Amino acid sequence: MFEKETIMHHQKLLRLTFMALCCDFGLFTKRLIAPAANIITDFLHIPGGIGTSFSLLFLVTAAAVLPKFGSATVMGAVQSVIALSLGMVGSMGALSPVGYIVPGFVIDCVLWACRRASLPDTVSLMLANMLAALAAGLTANLIVFHLRAIPLLLYAAIALLSGAVCGLLAALLYRRVNPILSKGFRNGGFINEKAV
Numbered sequence: 001m002f003e004k005e006t007i008m009h010h011q012k013l014l015r016l017t018f019m020a021l022c023c024d025f026g027l028f029t030k031r032l033i034a035p036a037a038n039i040i041t042d043f044l045h046i047p048g049g050i051g052t053s054f055s056l057l058f059l060v061t062a063a064a065v066l067p068k069f070g071s072a073t074v075m076g077a078v079q080s081v082i083a084l085s086l087g088m089v090g091s092m093g094a095l096s097p098v099g100y101i102v103p104g105f106v107i108d109c110v111l112w113a114c115r116r117a118s119l120p121d122t123v124s125l126m127l128a129n130m131l132a133a134l135a136a137g138l139t140a141n142l143i144v145f146h147l148r149a150i151p152l153l154l155y156a157a158i159a160l161l162s163g164a165v166c167g168l169l170a171a172l173l174y175r176r177v178n179p180i181l182s183k184g185f186r187n188g189g190f191i192n193e194k195a196v
Contacts, residue, residue, distance in 0.1 A: 015066055018181060022062035023078045027088070030055035053133040053162035056103055057170040060128045063107050064174045065181055067115065072132075076104025095143050102139045103132040122171040129167030133159040 030051045059079075063072035080097035082088075107128045114124035137159035141147050147155055 014181065018065065018177075019062055019071065019075055020078075022058040023075050023082065026055040026058035026075075027079050027082055029058070031088070050158065050162045052103075052136045053129060053159065053166040054169075056107070056129055056132045056136070056163070057166040057173065059104060060107055060111075060125050060132065060167065060170040061173045061177065063111055063128070064121070064125055064170070065178050067111070069108050069112050072104040072107035072111070073101060074104070076100040076102075079104075098143065099136060099139050103136040106132045106135040121174065122168065125171040125174060126164055126167030129170055130160050130163035133163030133166070 033051050033054055059072050059075050062075060077097070077100065080100035083096055083100065110128040110131050111124060114127065119127075134156060137155055141152060141155065145155075
């Protein structure tokens with residue numbers, strides 16, 4: 001009985017540690033690649049989208065490894081608290097938590113639907129990252145940018161394209177990380193491994 005409780009405690013600690021790392025990586029890597037991403041978005045005269053897609057790949061990976069509905073939403077909320085406490089609010093100001101929580105909820109919904117449809121992992125993670133990036137972009141546009149017509153379509157297209165590329169990176173990361181972490185997880189995985 002004691003050994004079983006120790007294993008369960010170890011599994012819980014491993015999950016929480018991995019979620020915390022993904023929250024941190026997602027938040028701070030966005031700052032690292034922002035200067036390079038801004039070169040592209042400034043040239044296209046749109047406010048952004050590429051850095052957000054890259055930061056979301058960590059939430060997508062963690063939500064795939066931890067297949068519980070709501071995990072990405074919780075991580076988005078944690079990111080928003082960290083961002084607020086460190087003053088990393090960006091252009092959304094006090095409403096920046098919305099910009100973190102909405103994409104997390106979209107990731108949860110997409111991965112849940114993909115599990116129900118038994119889609120391959122690569123497709124699932126790519127769709128989750130694409131739609132979360134689009135949701136983040138549209139949320140930012142609604143709150144701050146107020147783009148219309150062609151600039152908004154271009155902004156959405158960049159979010160979807162960069163989301164697709166970063167979703168493929170999330171799938172690669174998931175394939176590397178999941179076998180290691182699944183040894184400590186009871187259910188050990190995301191969708192069905194034969195669908196990979």
